[in-house]
Amino acid sequence: MSLGHPAETAPPPPYSVYSESCPTRLVLDRLADKWVTLILVRLAEGPRRFNELRRGIEGVSQKVLSQTLKRLERDGLIVRRAFPTVPVTVEYSITPLGRTLAETVQALARWAEAHIEAVMAAQAAYDAQIGAQASRATT
Amino acid sequence: MSLGHPAETAPPPPYSVYSESCPTRLVLDRLADKWVTLILVRLAEGPRRFNELRRGIEGVSQKVLSQTLKRLERDGLIVRRAFPTVPVTVEYSITPLGRTLAETVQALARWAEAHIEAVMAAQAAYDAQIGAQASRATT
DNA sequence: CTGTATCCAAAATGATACTG
C-alpha cells in the first residue's frame, strides 16, 4: 500500500489499523449478521426478555440468539439485566449507543420495504434472462 | 400462520409474504454479508473492473467476489457490462436503485467511523469484566 | 482478464441434553 519505504527485508507489522482491519470494517462485519439488525430494531421498541425475543424473531435458534446477544452486549449496543427471581428473569434493552445505530439500521429496513418490489422484479428479470440463455445453449 | 382455514388436509402455501419470509428480511439478509456493503460503496464511487474491485477490497477472494457480484446484479443493484476485447473486459457499475441503497449503507459506514471508539471501549470493559469473573471463579 | 469447477478445510448452525 501507499508509497515510499521499499521495505528492504521483512514486512514488520502485517496488521495495522488501516487496510484490512480498518475500524469501519469491524462494525460493518458486526452488522453483517442475519439477526443483528432484527434484534436491534426489536430492542429499539423497548426492553425484551430472552424468550420474548426468541419468539418475536422467527427462525432464530436459542443458541444463535444467545451468541448474538452476547456480542451485542460486548459491543455496548445492548444491556443485559438479570433479576434474581425464580426462575431467573433476564431483560435486554438497548443502550443510547445502540439506539443511534438502530436508527441507521431502521433506515435500511425502510429502504427494504420501499424497494422490495423493484428488487424482486429485477430478480425475476434476471432469472428469465438466465433461463433464456440456458435454452439457447441447448438449442 | 394466521388464522381461519383449518386446512383440512394439505397445508397449501406454507410460505406467505408475511412472517418469516417477510420482504424486509429478504433485503436485510442480503445486506448481511461481509462484502456487500463494501462493494456497494466502492461502486457508488464509480464503475470498476473485476480485478480492480478485487484489489480495492482487501481480503475478498475471487470466488466470493464473483458470487457476491452475481447476487447484487440479480437484485438489480449493480450492472455488469462485458466488452468483447481480448482478453475480455468487464465493468461493474451501480444502478440508480443500488445508489439509493448505497446512500443508506454509507450512513452505516459513517456511524461506524463515528462510534468505533465507543464500541472498542465497551469491548475492553466487557472483556475486563469477564476476566474478573473468571478470576473470582477460580479463587 | 474474468470467470467457473472442483476439492478440501474451516466455520456456522440445529438438535439435544443438561444446569442454575
Add this chain to the structure above:
DNA sequence: CAGTATCATTTTGGATACAG
C-alpha cells in the same frame, strides 16, 4: 426461564486448476 455444552451436519470459504 435462560442459558451452556456437545455433537452431527450443513454451509461457507480458500486454493488450485482450467476455460472463454
